[in-house]
Amino acid sequence: MKNTKSALLVGVGGQGAILTAKVLVNGLMNAGYDVKMSEVHGMSQRGGSVSTQVHWGKKVYSPVIGRGEADIIVAFEKMEAVRYADFLKPDGIAVINDYELPSMTIAAGLCEYPEGCLEAMQENFTCHVLNAEAIAESLGSAKCMNIVLFGSMVKALGMDGIDWESVISETVPPKFRELNLKAYRAGYAAVD
Amino acid sequence: MKHLLSGNEAIARGAYEAGVRVCSAYPGTPSTEIFEALPQYQEELYCEWAPNEKVATEVAYGAAIAGVRSLCAMKHVGLNVAADPVFTASYNGVNGGFVVVTADDPSMHSSQNEQDNRYYARAAKIALIEPSDSQECKDFLRTAYEISERFDMPVLFRTTTRVSHSKSLVEFSERIDVPPRPYVKNTPKNDCAPGYAYQKRPKVERMLKELEEYGNSCPLNRIETGDGEVGVITASIAYQYAKDVFPEGTSFLKLGLTNPLPMNLIRDFASSVKTLYVVEELEGFMEEQIRAAGIPCIGKEKISNMYELNPQRLRQMLFGIEPETKELKVKAVSRPPALCPGCPHRGFFYIMSKRKDTVIAGDIGCYTLGGSAPLNALDTCICMGAGFSAGAGMAKAFEVTGRKKKVFGVVGDSTFFHSGMTGAVEIIYNKANVIPVVLDNHITGMTGHQDNPGSGYTLQGEVANAVAIEDVLRAFGYQKILIADPQDLSTMEKAVDEAAASDVPTAIITRRPCLLIKRMKHDIGKCTVDPEKCVGCKSCLKVGCPAIMIRDRKACIDANLCVGCTVCAQVCTKKAIAGKEN
Numbered sequence: 001m002k003n004t005k006s007a008l009l010v011g012v013g014g015q016g017a018i019l020t021a022k023v024l025v026n027g028l029m030n031a032g033y034d035v036k037m038s039e040v041h042g043m044s045q046r047g048g049s050v051s052t053q054v055h056w057g058k059k060v061y062s063p064v065i066g067r068g069e070a071d072i073i074v075a076f077e078k079m080e081a082v083r084y085a086d087f088l089k090p091d092g093i094a095v096i097n098d099y100e101l102p103s104m105t106i107a108a109g110l111c112e113y114p115e116g117c118l119e120a121m122q123e124n125f126t127c128h129v130l131n132a133e134a135i136a137e138s139l140g141s142a143k144c145m146n147i148v149l150f151g152s153m154v155k156a157l158g159m160d161g162i163d164w165e166s167v168i169s170e171t172v173p174p175k176f177r178e179l180n181l182k183a184y185r186a187g188y189a190a191v192d
Numbered sequence: 193m194k195h196l197l198s199g200n201e202a203i204a205r206g207a208y209e210a211g212v213r214v215c216s217a218y219p220g221t222p223s224t225e226i227f228e229a230l231p232q233y234q235e236e237l238y239c240e241w242a243p244n245e246k247v248a249t250e251v252a253y254g255a256a257i258a259g260v261r262s263l264c265a266m267k268h269v270g271l272n273v274a275a276d277p278v279f280t281a282s283y284n285g286v287n288g289g290f291v292v293v294t295a296d297d298p299s300m301h302s303s304q305n306e307q308d309n310r311y312y313a314r315a316a317k318i319a320l321i322e323p324s325d326s327q328e329c330k331d332f333l334r335t336a337y338e339i340s341e342r343f344d345m346p347v348l349f350r351t352t353t354r355v356s357h358s359k360s361l362v363e364f365s366e367r368i369d370v371p372p373r374p375y376v377k378n379t380p381k382n383d384c385a386p387g388y389a390y391q392k393r394p395k396v397e398r399m400l401k402e403l404e405e406y407g408n409s410c411p412l413n414r415i416e417t418g419d420g421e422v423g424v425i426t427a428s429i430a431y432q433y434a435k436d437v438f439p440e441g442t443s444f445l446k447l448g449l450t451n452p453l454p455m456n457l458i459r460d461f462a463s464s465v466k467t468l469y470v471v472e473e474l475e476g477f478m479e480e481q482i483r484a485a486g487i488p489c490i491g492k493e494k495i496s497n498m499y500e501l502n503p504q505r506l507r508q509m510l511f512g513i514e515p516e517t518k519e520l521k522v523k524a525v526s527r528p529p530a531l532c533p534g535c536p537h538r539g540f541f542y543i544m545s546k547r548k549d550t551v552i553a554g555d556i557g558c559y560t561l562g563g564s565a566p567l568n569a570l571d572t573c574i575c576m577g578a579g580f581s582a583g584a585g586m587a588k589a590f591e592v593t594g595r596k597k598k599v600f601g602v603v604g605d606s607t608f609f610h611s612g613m614t615g616a617v618e619i620i621y622n623k624a625n626v627i628p629v630v631l632d633n634h635i636t637g638m639t640g641h642q643d644n645p646g647s648g649y650t651l652q653g654e655v656a657n658a659v660a661i662e663d664v665l666r667a668f669g670y671q672k673i674l675i676a677d678p679q680d681l682s683t684m685e686k687a688v689d690e691a692a693a694s695d696v697p698t699a700i701i702t703r704r705p706c707l708l709i710k711r712m713k714h715d716i717g718k719c720t721v722d723p724e725k726c727v728g729c730k731s732c733l734k735v736g737c738p739a740i741m742i743r744d745r746k747a748c749i750d751a752n753l754c755v756g757c758t759v760c761a762q763v764c765t766k767k768a769i770a771g772k773e774n
Contacts, residue, residue, distance in 0.1 A: 012527065025196060025359070035196065036325075038358040040222075040301045047738050048529035061435035063325075063358035066504020068515030083524035086517040103527035107741040108566045108733050111525045120522040142752070 004057030006065045007153070010084045011076025012101050013050050016146035019172070020074070021052040023150055027159075027167040028056045036063035047104065049080060074153050076132075076146065077101050078117040085121060094125045095152045095191070097132045097145070128156050130190040136183060144176070144183035151187025194361040199351050202326035202362050203293060204229035206333030207263050208236060211370030213288075214255035215239040216248040218610065219639040220267030221302035222356040223295035227265060228642075231652045236367065241642055241651045244576070244610040245270035249277045249292060253346070256290035257382055259373035261337050265293035268309045269575065273611070278346060279316045280384045283392045285344035285399075287373050289337030293349045295356045298473050298500035302638075304556070304575065306498070308474040313348040313451040317396050319403055320348045320451030321412065322428040326360045332448055334368075335412055339449075343399045343406075348451075352473065354429045354500065404452040412448030413457060419443075423465030425458060425482065425489070427472060429501075434471045436503040437510065453481050462487045469510070473501050531561045533739040534716075534755035536633050536704035539678035541569040542735050542759065543685045550598045550692075551590075553583030553626075555612070557604040558637040558706075567736045570602070579603040580615025584624035591625060598692050599626045606636035606644040608661055613668075620669045620697055627691045628670075628699045630661050631678070633706040641708055649711075661701055671696040678702040681762045707755060717756025717771050721747045725768035732760040732769065 007024065009017040021037055028035045039052040053064055067086045074095045075081030081096045088094065096118060106113050121127050130152055136145040147168065154164055165181055172180045197205065203226045207215060215237060217227045230239040242248035245266040252264035266274060271294045278292060294312070297303040313320030321336050323329040329351065336347040380388050407413055419441040426434045427447040434444070445461040447454070462468050462482075470479040470491040479491035494509050495501070507513045531538050541562035544552055554563055554570035555578060563570030574582055583601030590597045601619070603612035608630045619626050636642040643649040648658035662673045672694055676687040684702065691698045707714050728745040739753035740760055747769070749760070761769035 013529070029194070029196060029361070034361065036358055036360045037196070038354060040353065040357060047527075047532065049527040060360075061432040062503045063354060063360065063429075063432065064502045066502040066507075066515060068517040069504055079524045079527075082520055082522050083527075085520050086515075088518070090516050090518055102741050103525060104530040104736065104738055105526055105528065105565070107738060108736065109730060109742060110565060114522045114525060116522050117524075120520045124518040124520060 004055060004060055005071045006053060006055040006069060007072045007074065008065070008070040008084055008087050009052045009054070009074045009076070010080040011050060012080065013047050015076040016143070017050060017052050017076055020146045020150045021054050023147070023164070023168055023171045024054050024153075026171050027162045027164055028054075030167065031162050034058060034060045036060045038063040049083060051084060072153060072157055074149055076149060079114060081121050082114065082117045085124070088125060092125060093156050094121050094127045095149060095156050096121060096127055096129045097149055098129050099131065099133050128152055128191045130187070132187065135186050135190065139182045139186060140179055144179050147172075147180045147183040148187035148190070151184040151189075152191045155188045155191040194363055196359050197326045197362045198225060198357055198359045199323065199326050199329040199355040200225035200295075200357070201229045202329035203265070203333055203349075203351075204233070205362070205364065206330035208233040209330065209365050209367050210334040210337045211261055211368050212263050212337070213237050213260035213372070214252060215263040216242045216251035217265040218242055218245045218248050218270060219636055219642040220245075220270050220295070221639055222297055222351075222353040223265045223267045223270070223293060224639045224642065225356070226293060227651060228640075234652055239651055241644065243645055245274040246276060249274040252292075253277055253281050253290055256286045256288045257375070258287065259375045260288040261290075261370055262288060263291050263293065265295070267303065268294055268296040268307050269303060269305065270294070271309055271312055273576065275312065275316075278312070278318070278348075281346045282316045282318045283389055283396055284382055284384060285395075286340055286346065287375065288370075289340035290346045291333065291336045291340060291349050292346055293351065296350060296352045296474070298352055301353055304573070306474065308477060309348070309350055310450065310477045311475070313350075316346075316348070317400055318345045318348055318451070319343065319449065320350060321448055322350050322450050323355060323448065324428050324431045324446070325355070326358070326362045328448065329355065330362055332412060339403070339406075343403045344395075345399055350428070352429050352500070400452050404454060407449045407452060407454035408457040410449055410454075413454055414446050415461060416444040416446065420465055422467050422469065423461060424469045424471055425461065425478060426470070427478065430471045430473045433501050433503045433506050437507045447478070450478060453478060455481075455485050458482060459485070459487060462489070471495065471506065528564060529561060530564060530736060530738050531558065532707065533737050533753045534707045534757040536678050536702065536706065537562055537631055538567075538735055538737065538757070539681055539684050539759050540629070540631060540702045541567045542763070543681060543688055544600065545569040545734070547688070550600060551583075551586060553579050553586060553599060553601045555579030555603045555607050557607055558633075559602060559604055559631050560638075562602075564736070566734050576607055577603065577611030577615055579607070580612055580626065580628050581618050583626045584615065584618050584622065587625040600629055601626045602629045602631060604637070605630060605632040605634065605646045605661060609645045609659065613664060616665060616668055616670075616699070628665075630699070630701045632661055632701050632703045635706045635709050637706050637708070641706070641710070665699045665701075669697060670699045672698040673701060674698065675701045675703055677704055679704055679757055679759060681759065714755075718751055718754050719749055719756050719758060719761055719769050719771055721749055722768045722770065725766050727766055727768075729765065731763050731765055735759050735763055
């Protein structure tokens with residue numbers, strides 16, 4: 001694990017975490033890093049909890065990380081931040097979307113959405129919390145929420161050495177280019 | 193230039209580069225994307241979805257007999273279905289190279305069990321090749337064809353979820369042109385009749401022996417020499433984890449050809465280090481054989497044979513190093529997968545959930561989710577096809593012991609063609625008291641929307657002959673076939689009642705396309721709740737739709753998730769839910 005960094009992108013199936021990971025990976029590849037990315041398909045797509053891992057450095061072996069090994073968690077949904085919190089290093093960073101998606105068990109009234117997700121994360125880790133949905137909607141579409149979060153992640157990790165705007169332009173479909181560039185800038189600006 | 197590819201995409205690229213000409217598969221996580229990536233090479237190779245893994249394997253094997261390189265692919269449990277041709281192909285051998293890809297699923301991310309398919313290679317007495325990243329997926333596949341042709345046997349090419357679904361950098365090579373080998377009729381070789389099989393039996397042992405000898409020096413097996421203190425024998429994804437966990441100076445014997453094991457190479461390596469570890473995911477497949485050869489090693493007494501490994505788990509199990517983590521006061525509640533909003537299966541399962549006198553034998557697919565709360569409308573789920581046949585067995589057991597239970601067997605359209613048809617024959621032939629139900633959504637859903645014999649399209653998206661499920665059932669002898677739109681609850685309920693009361697062989701087909709089929713236009717709308725009329729009775733929650741929840745004691749529909757299927761509106765006793773148009 002020496003000299004490598006790892007990011008864990010977590011959310012709910014359909015939130016666009018995979019596109020975010022793709023932007024990250026493309027930028028890292030262009031910058032000459034060895035990169036591995038891991039995701040799980042199948043059952044988890046049907047509204048279940050999903051996680052995508054990106055691991056980069058001069059030389060990377062394992063595509064996956066275990067508990068206590070992630071440098072950053074980007075949570076597209078706040079309860080998912082809590083679910084994966086033990087993957088974070090004690091000095092790791094969390095970028096959390098202040099967004100609540102009840103699970104089927106909660107919607108069916110079998111249990112309650114846990115209270116204090118954000119506070120629990122903030123007590124333990126360096127956290128950047130933003131309402132990426134509201135930011136995305138103010139830019140024109142909730143669909144670019146994922147790139148808003150990506151902008152925040154870049155700022156939080158201090159990964160300014162890579163020209164992310166051109167990476168985004170090359171990765172997203174042309175008709176969404178402007179929207180996603182705005183989303184990136186807004187997300188970046190949302191982190192102090 | 194390097195390309196970021198998943199292991200599955202790299203296998204597809206590898207097939208192209210290795211000059212493969214015929215490819216057949218049935219989708220199954222985590223193997224599916226291999227074949228989704230093949231049509232881009234269709235100028236050079238033929239590829240298809242077969243009705244099941246056994247058919248796919250036989251198609252590919254037939255092509256190999258005819259003299260071309262061929263590929264089939266499946267998830268681990270698919271090999272259970274396809275085992276029959278593989279075991280005999282081992283005796284008959286090949287003409288063009290023949291590779292069977294099995295994608296195992298440690299931790300059962302999308303599977304019903306955690307079987308370790310390396311044992312199939314031993315049992316079938318064939319070569320086993322295990323890549324550990326995407327580059328190896330591509331490169332090893334080419335070597336797999338050389339091995340298949342040189343040693344006259346099928347090659348089992350085994351990945352795991354993390355090999356198949358992780359993306360890493362891959363350098364491409366040129367495609368090699370492999371001219372077809374002549375096809376010459378050769379009955380003693382290609383006929384498995386007992387007399388011929390008896391004669392071929394010693395060849396199988398001889399080839400394995402020669403292959404083991406080859407393994408001692410083949411490029412798939414390599415040594416990374418360290419300081420001689422600690423040595424690790426490993427393969428597949430476990431190699432990557434071990435590289436992260438063991439300190440610098442550790443020697444590695446990294447195996448790519450793992451059946452037969454190159455025991456001379458292993459013995460030499462073992463004698464070059466003071467302490468030997470065998471690091472492998474799931475069972476002690478290599479370790480058992482290494483120990484049996486009298487070589488002491490550390491392995492499964494420390495490394496669990498359950499669930500997938502990762503560097504942290506391995507470090508903890510081997511060296512007792514606990515990860516540094518922080519304990520949170522708040523706990524996340526579970527987020528199980530659910531039928532999508534607007535899923536056509538919902539209406540059927542809702543109707544079935546109200547029938548308390550009924551046993552429902554389920555099957556593998558999106559509709560397995562009909563067994564989750566709050567629908568709870570499945571009694572069993574075993575394997576592809578068992579919805580009909582296990583249902584038949586339960587019905588027989590109830591019948592011979594005088595217990596009155598109505599049994600419904602449930603399969604999807606793709607599963608019907610996969611192995612549901614034989615169960616439908618069993619029911620009619622042996623007069624089993626089961627109502628077979630085919631949930632026809634025109635697609636193979638759970639694996640990510642692949643076409644099947646009923647969908648009317650091929651893997652390449654070309655128009656195909658669509659096999660009509662009702663025609664098949666009618667030909668089997670079902671006298672009454674009730675076709676219902678599952679989204680229309682009163683029609684659906686009527687069909688279920690009518691089938692249950694019928695005294696002639698009766699089957700049900702629920703028919704409505706999956707909303708995620710991209711080539712179709714879907715009638716999408718939004719349902720809304722009138723808070724004045726809603727009394728908060730929660731009847732609508734019983735349909736198990738992720739778009740409905742209770743907020744401030746009233747039903748509330750998430751407009752981002754709702755697609756306006758109106759199933760919730762149909763169950764609302766106060767008519768408080770309306771479609772957008774109304």
